[in-house]
Amino acid sequence: MYTALYDARAVGDLVPAARVRTSFLQHAPLRSRAFRLYAPLYPRAFESFDLSAYDVIVSSTTSWAKGVRFRPDAVHVCYINTVSRFVFDAARYVGGFGAGMLARPLVARLAAWDVRAAQRPTRFVANSRNVAERVRRWYGRDADVLPCPVDVDRFTAGAGNGDYVVVVSRLLPYKRIDLAIAACALVGIPLHVLGTGPDERRLKRLAAGTRTTFHGLVDDAARNAIVGDARAAILPGEEDFGLVPLEAAAAGRPTIALRAGGALETIVEHETGAFFDVPEPASLAEALRRFDPAAYDPQCLRAHAERFAPPRFLARLRAIVDETAARG
Template sequence: MRVAIVHYWLVSMRGGEKVVEALCDMYPDADIFTLVYDESRVSEKIRRHRVIPSFLQKIPGSRRHYQSLLPLMPFALESLDVSGYDLVISSESGPAKGITPGPQATHVCYCHSPMRYVWDHYHFYRANAGPLARLMMPWIAPALRAWDVTTAARVDAFVANSRHVADRIGKYYRRRATVLNPPVSVDDFAPAANLGDHYLVAGQLVGYKRMDLAVRAFTTMGRKLVVIGEGPETEALKRLAGPTITFLGRAPFPQLKEMLATCRALVFPGTEDFGIVPVEAMASGRPVIAHASGGVLDSIVPDRTGLLFEDQSEAGLIDAVHRFEAMESAFRPDLIRQHAERFSDTHFKARLQQIIDDEIARRKPAPVSPMPARRPRTPLHPRLAGVKMQRDTHLRNGA
């Protein structure tokens, strides 16, 4: 069976690329198709495969400014030839599911999110875009939405990384999706013997992650907060921060691992499609204080592995921290760690393989049943045979 893995772009190693790594484990001989490829920024596991980029790769600066090429992405994706493959697995967040498989191929789409910049995050992206992009987006977005909906018909089975994403697939594409949470390298994390006195936020510093709520709230409370990550909001967040806020930038993995294992709790104030970092914190035995929205509703067990708050505001987060501190001793690191293990890559690969095998079996043509042997005609009774002969003669004479 020839297998093609289609991923939107390969220019970094984040949650989506971890899924690609899991697919590489499952199908070691698969070819990988992508819009833009930066070999220096992906793992050795991905580099071992044959990677075929689109024509966008030839545009100068595309590997750094690929997002500005959004209007060309449908054309670039459809230029990739996967017609000779038996199984196509698309990893969708930017355009990936719009690939054109052969008529006999099985196409399974693992959807991290429908394209955010033309659907639910459209107004956020437009408000934060440059002047030219802000001007062009109202003209480009309707065509991209139409293309995105149309290409959903090319998918035989959708798999969503959370119930939150499955709901959006149903809303935008009118398709049902099986929910399978993404793989997390839980074995890379472990509880620490001694805790620190800091809380932690970690991730890309962009507006929709609402890191500003954490910085404001912990500045007001005078609690220690460590911020790990980089992004366009970095300078604005530093201007909001008081003396109890520490920015570490893009921390190396050993430092991130230590900060997760020793924090009092991870703070997760935004809405994510799933959220890998909360599971990494739980794999480190630490509880999570999160806004009750998005993918954390799949991963956090309230009052056992974390605490959820409804009011996505500075006051709402402050109240959540106070509630957490009142029950902090009730959170058991061993139980939190045990819960995180259900998100292991081993579980992910086994469940996804079952979904793919079931879809291949469902689409396999049913065997053609042999034609039943023709039963010999039973001779008519002599009296009935005579009646039939008279009737036939009568009809031939035109009566």
């Protein structure tokens, strides 16, 4: 397994260190805290891997891994989780980068590399129809669609006895946690936020005086307990796939999401969740007022999540890889 950076503490036993080959960035100072500053070097890091010994390469990427180089007679199946945000959403990406106007020339260069690199894989497999459409629009490539797997065994169906709603997310500007904070304040519903990220300080300032609790990173047991006892999970921003609604469903809880992006593929309206139509606090607040958690059956929610269990994903991915390798 090849990756730019490897943190054994974060990965645990999932990928043993002996199987991992890292790039020169593994030795960079402050790599775990300032990884965004190394963005200009990620293309070089992935292009530097020597994959000449391999007939078949399978990558999973949001940005960089699709750019690996390989033998002309080898094949590369790229599982793509999103089109790089600095390609289709440069303005918000620059804002999240933290350097404003100074970052624009850098982001433009990275976007140009990204589009070139997207021509290299033999075959793309997208995690949603939403992402497949972006691959077609921005890269001019077709993509199969294979939804992300959900490890349903990490969750048990909860009863939803709490009086709060929950957001599970990296704290980044485009995730729109600020919208959830404002909407819950309008309705007077407590909001629990699980996750950390660069936007945490700003969000805590916005949440001052509201009934918002920031839990930071939590282990699986705490996450399962908090999500399983919530009235609902909230997905306030547009997501490429929308994994949170499936994880919430595995814990027996519905999701209230923006009617956009991948959530349209992972939520069945009135069965596993509800939508709000406009990315504004008033629209989400109205959905929260209308929402009735008693209308959702935890066992039906769990059954919905099990449709995305890992064995189904792995069987389909293996079939795609075998078919691509046979074609050569």
